Amino acid sequence: MTAAQPSSQNACATAPSVAEVEASCRLPVLFLAFSGAAWLLTGVVLALLASVQLYNPTFMEGCAWVTYGRLRPAAINALTYGFALQSAFALALWLIARLGRVELSAPLGLTIAAKFWNIAVTVGVFGILAGDATGFDLLEFPLYAALPLFASYACIAAWALVTLHRRTERELYVSLWFVLAALLWFPWILSTAQGLLLVWQVPGVVQAIVAGWFGNNLLQIVLIGFALAVLFYFVPKTVNRPLANPGLARAGFWLLLLIGGWCELAQLAPVPAWIPAVSGAANALVIVPVVALLVSLWQTAEGKIGETCKENATFRFMLGAWILLLGVTLRTAIFGGHFTQFTFFDTARTDIVVLGVFGLAALGALHHIVPRLTTGEDELPSEGLADLSFWAALLGVIAVGIGFTFAGVKQAAVGASTNDKFLEFAVTGTANHLKLVTVGYGALAVSALAFLANFAFAARRCCLNCCGGAR
Amino acid sequence: MRYGPIIGAGALFSLACSWAALVMAPQLQLGDLSPAPIPNTPDFHPAARPGLAAQGAEVYRSLGCYQCHTRAVRQDQLLFGARLNGIGPKAINLEAAGSGKTNLVNLKLLIALAKARPDLGLAKVELPPTLAADTNAVAAFAQFTTHLTLLKHADHKAGIVRTNSATVNELAGKLPAEILAKVGPEEAERVVKLLSDSGAKAELVIYNLGPDIARGWGARRSVARDYLNDAPVLLGSVRVGPDLASIGTRAPEKFAAPWKFATSNTATELEHHLLVHLYNPRLLAPASTCPSASYLFDKVKPEVRYAGEPLVVAKESPPVFPKHNAHALVAYLLTQRNDVSLPEAPVPSVAKSATAKPAAPADTNAPSKP
Numbered sequence: 001m002t003a004a005q006p007s008s009q010n011a012c013a014t015a016p017s018v019a020e021v022e023a024s025c026r027l028p029v030l031f032l033a034f035s036g037a038a039w040l041l042t043g044v045v046l047a048l049l050a051s052v053q054l055y056n057p058t059f060m061e062g063c064a065w066v067t068y069g070r071l072r073p074a075a076i077n078a079l080t081y082g083f084a085l086q087s088a089f090a091l092a093l094w095l096i097a098r099l100g101r102v103e104l105s106a107p108l109g110l111t112i113a114a115k116f117w118n119i120a121v122t123v124g125v126f127g128i129l130a131g132d133a134t135g136f137d138l139l140e141f142p143l144y145a146a147l148p149l150f151a152s153y154a155c156i157a158a159w160a161l162v163t164l165h166r167r168t169e170r171e172l173y174v175s176l177w178f179v180l181a182a183l184l185w186f187p188w189i190l191s192t193a194q195g196l197l198l199v200w201q202v203p204g205v206v207q208a209i210v211a212g213w214f215g216n217n218l219l220q221i222v223l224i225g226f227a228l229a230v231l232f233y234f235v236p237k238t239v240n241r242p243l244a245n246p247g248l249a250r251a252g253f254w255l256l257l258l259i260g261g262w263c264e265l266a267q268l269a270p271v272p273a274w275i276p277a278v279s280g281a282a283n284a285l286v287i288v289p290v291v292a293l294l295v296s297l298w299q300t301a302e303g304k305i306g307e308t309c310k311e312n313a314t315f316r317f318m319l320g321a322w323i324l325l326l327g328v329t330l331r332t333a334i335f336g337g338h339f340t341q342f343t344f345f346d347t348a349r350t351d352i353v354v355l356g357v358f359g360l361a362a363l364g365a366l367h368h369i370v371p372r373l374t375t376g377e378d379e380l381p382s383e384g385l386a387d388l389s390f391w392a393a394l395l396g397v398i399a400v401g402i403g404f405t406f407a408g409v410k411q412a413a414v415g416a417s418t419n420d421k422f423l424e425f426a427v428t429g430t431a432n433h434l435k436l437v438t439v440g441y442g443a444l445a446v447s448a449l450a451f452l453a454n455f456a457f458a459a460r461r462c463c464l465n466c467c468g469g470a471r
Numbered sequence: 472m473r474y475g476p477i478i479g480a481g482a483l484f485s486l487a488c489s490w491a492a493l494v495m496a497p498q499l500q501l502g503d504l505s506p507a508p509i510p511n512t513p514d515f516h517p518a519a520r521p522g523l524a525a526q527g528a529e530v531y532r533s534l535g536c537y538q539c540h541t542r543a544v545r546q547d548q549l550l551f552g553a554r555l556n557g558i559g560p561k562a563i564n565l566e567a568a569g570s571g572k573t574n575l576v577n578l579k580l581l582i583a584l585a586k587a588r589p590d591l592g593l594a595k596v597e598l599p600p601t602l603a604a605d606t607n608a609v610a611a612f613a614q615f616t617t618h619l620t621l622l623k624h625a626d627h628k629a630g631i632v633r634t635n636s637a638t639v640n641e642l643a644g645k646l647p648a649e650i651l652a653k654v655g656p657e658e659a660e661r662v663v664k665l666l667s668d669s670g671a672k673a674e675l676v677i678y679n680l681g682p683d684i685a686r687g688w689g690a691r692r693s694v695a696r697d698y699l700n701d702a703p704v705l706l707g708s709v710r711v712g713p714d715l716a717s718i719g720t721r722a723p724e725k726f727a728a729p730w731k732f733a734t735s736n737t738a739t740e741l742e743h744h745l746l747v748h749l750y751n752p753r754l755l756a757p758a759s760t761c762p763s764a765s766y767l768f769d770k771v772k773p774e775v776r777y778a779g780e781p782l783v784v785a786k787e788s789p790p791v792f793p794k795h796n797a798h799a800l801v802a803y804l805l806t807q808r809n810d811v812s813l814p815e816a817p818v819p820s821v822a823k824s825a826t827a828k829p830a831a832p833a834d835t836n837a838p839s840k841p
Contacts, residue, residue: 053760053762054711054760055760056760057752057753057759057760057761057762057763058763061762061763061765062763062765062766063766064534064764064766067534067535067762067764068535068538068539068762069534069535069536069537069538069539069762070534070535072535072538073535073538131533131534132533133532133533133535134532134703135532135537135703135704135705136703137708164475165475170473171473172473172474172475172478177478180475180478180479180482181478181479181482184479184482184483184486185482185486188483188486188490189486192490192494196494197703201702201703202498202502203501203502203504203699204501204504204695204696204698204699204701204704205497205501205695205698205704205706206497206498206501206502207702207703207704208698208704208706209493209494209497210494210497213489213490213493213494217486217489221486254481254485257481257482257485257486258485258488261485261486261488261489261490261493262489262492262493265493267708268706269541269543269545269692269693269706270543270692270693270694270695270697270698270706271497271695272497272500272501272695275493275497278492279493341545342541342543342545342707342708342709342710342714343709343710344709346708346709347708347709411709411710415682415683415710416682417682418682418685418686422686422713422727423727423728423756423758423759424758426710427711427712427727427758427759427760428758428760
């Protein structure tokens with residue numbers, strides 16, 4: 001772009017240095033990253049305890065607070081709001097500051113807003129455990145936690161947008177398109193869902209439709225959008241090449257926004273038939289933008305994948321997220337219809353998107369960002385712990401995904417036949433698949449622990465650097 | 472792309488499209504749905520829940536029962552059939568007048584039945600000598616013979632070979648009879664018209680088909696109207712346990728662990744069964760993975776003026792005392808029914824004579840297409 005040349009040069013003259021940008025990010029991004037990882041650990045431990053109850057019902061029996069019906073939503077909401085969205089904010093702030101070459105606006109304000117976000121998530125999780133869940137998937141936080149959540153989000157998003165507006169690098173890179181779209185998308189879907197489900201309740205099954213629409217948009221646009229933003233930043237960066245085929249990325253971006261919001265209502269039962277039909281078509285159509293975006297990334301890294309994988313921990317995470325995004329899109333499009341309705345198959349999608357596609361991308365990004373912001377190096381202190389974190393996360397997600405998917409297919413086969421005894425085949429018959437899920441959550445907990453330990457080492461080294469002389 | 476506002480506006484436009492289609496449109500379509508009157512009663516479906524059941528809905532939500540149980544019956548197919556309820560006033564008594572016996576035969580109906588069921592034979596009906604003087608009967612028999620010849624001609628032309636082991640005469644002898652079962656609407660309507668034209672009483676019947684209905688989990692598919700009084704609507708998304716849409720009217724043998732009513736007081740027995748299930752599901756179904764809700768029960772008699780009836784859970788263990796929430800949850804479960812016929816989701820009518828089990832043919836007896 002020749003027209004952009006003069007303004008770019010002007011901007012460069014006033015642009016802050018990388019060190020200044022990173023200094024402004026340090027407090028809010030590290031706080032969000034640390035809290036996100038802590039919630040990841042909490043969430044997968046809750047999910048692990050819940051999954052044990054699926055085949056061992058006497059486990060933690062006799063206490064309403066830890067019954068499956070409360071533990072499971074508590075775990076999923078802790079993972080979505082505590083880990084996924086919170087890490088997404090950390091990544092969004094970092095990407096805006098780095099790609100826009102601008103110091104973060106109001107780092108202290110952002111940190112305080114993030115603190116309130118954490119308080120709201122904590123209150124929400126305890127609210128669910130106490131029995132105040134709203135009953136809508138991915139929106140189970142009671143109103144007294146949901147409203148502060150929205151307020152603190154508004155502060156974070158507003159300061160993020162102000163920072164974006166003040167950027168010195170005017171050209172918006174692909175990652176920032178996704179960040180911007182997701183930042184605007186989330187408040188709309190959250191306010192629609194909270195308003196129509198918790199405040200002015202719409203009648204009958206419209207509630208289920210609105211809840212399903214919210215859940216899909218949260219996963220398909222907001223979380224996958226943030227994951228793609230991370231992929232588009234780190235893949236070119238780690239292979240040290242410019243993005244190949246930006247036109248394909250642009251087409252993929254707009255098509256994903258147009259189609260993505262229509263997916264995943266294909267399994268709602270007692271609703272007008274056009275809704276599952278339209279949504280099923282969208283499930284298939286969304287393959288096009290996802291593949292376009294993934295091809296663009298693939299072309300960027302082509303030929304250097306094996307080499308970069310060996311050298312760079314972050315790239316390994318990105319590759320994992322890349323594969324899982326392709327996998328989850330295809331499996332939903334092919335099998336996500338009537339056959340797998342009312343089974344664990346759809347549960348697996350939530351877990352794969354939150355922990356796999358987004359989770360791997362976010363953990364990989366944090367493996368790069370956290371050392372930059374603490375020790376100023378490019379790698380976390382312990383390479384072994386980074387490897388452990390990667391392999392445990394990847395295997396954990398695959399175990400959870402495969403366990404739930406196969407349990408779902410088995411349930412679906414029983415549901416489609418009249419002869420099979422329900423209790424024998426669909427309930428006790430899935431125990432072995434669900435044990436795999438428990439193992440998967442265990443591995444994810446190990447991954448979160450390894451990352452937190454690495455984080456702690458980096459923070460300690462940072463403190464020693466700053467205050468070491470005084471000792 | 473350099474301008475953030477363009478990306479923002481594009482994103483909001485995309486979101487507005489999906490919002491209009493999947494939030495606004497369903498609300499416009501379903502927003503003014505209202506309870507439907509139940510035919511021949513002053514009641515409406517879905518009925519407003521009584522106070523205790525309304526509290527039970529809150530317990531159901533609070534304990535997260537919807538995490539493992541759906542409340543939606545699925546249906547794969549809606550098929551039709553024709554049922555013969557009476558042979559009609561045009562039947563002729565073949566017995567001698569004054570003998571006290573009746574052997575009513577509707578000759579036109581026999582022809583109609585033979586047309587409807589090409590797989591069945593038609594036994595010959597003779598004009599008894601006692602009726603030789605009855606001019607009406609003679610005319611009817613003459614017509615019958617003509618029709619029979621025409622029918623045989625038509626059969627020959629269509630290549631239909633009728634068996635003689637089963638005849639339409641037997642079919643018309645035991646009423647109500649399922650003449651056609653599980654066929655398309657046109658076929659069933661044609662046969663009902665054919666039978667009605669012969670003076671017989673026939674009705675169109677429907678068949679709700681699908682694994683859920685075959686399992687006894689409901690009489691018809693669940694539709695949007697069933698959830699009008701729910702707030703929040705807890706449809707559930709995974710069937711870790713059985714569907715609960717019709718648990719309040721489910722037959723004991725259709726439970727995941729089948730049981731039997733011991734007395735005629737079925738309402739109390741079902742309530743007791745559900746209370747025991749809440750206390751410990753494995754007392755009723757040893758393989759169940761449903762967590763026990765024993766925290767809804769007091770082990771010792773509570774120190775209140777009215778502690779309620781003790782619940783005997785097992786012969787060897789002492790009785791427990793269900794708390795208010797346990798009774799509320801069971802009251803809520805007992806309101807779950809989907810046996811009410813709705814215009815958009817009809818329930819099959821039951822054959823009038825309760826004792827005569829409809830002689831439903833094995834699977835389908837739709838006539839083979841020529």
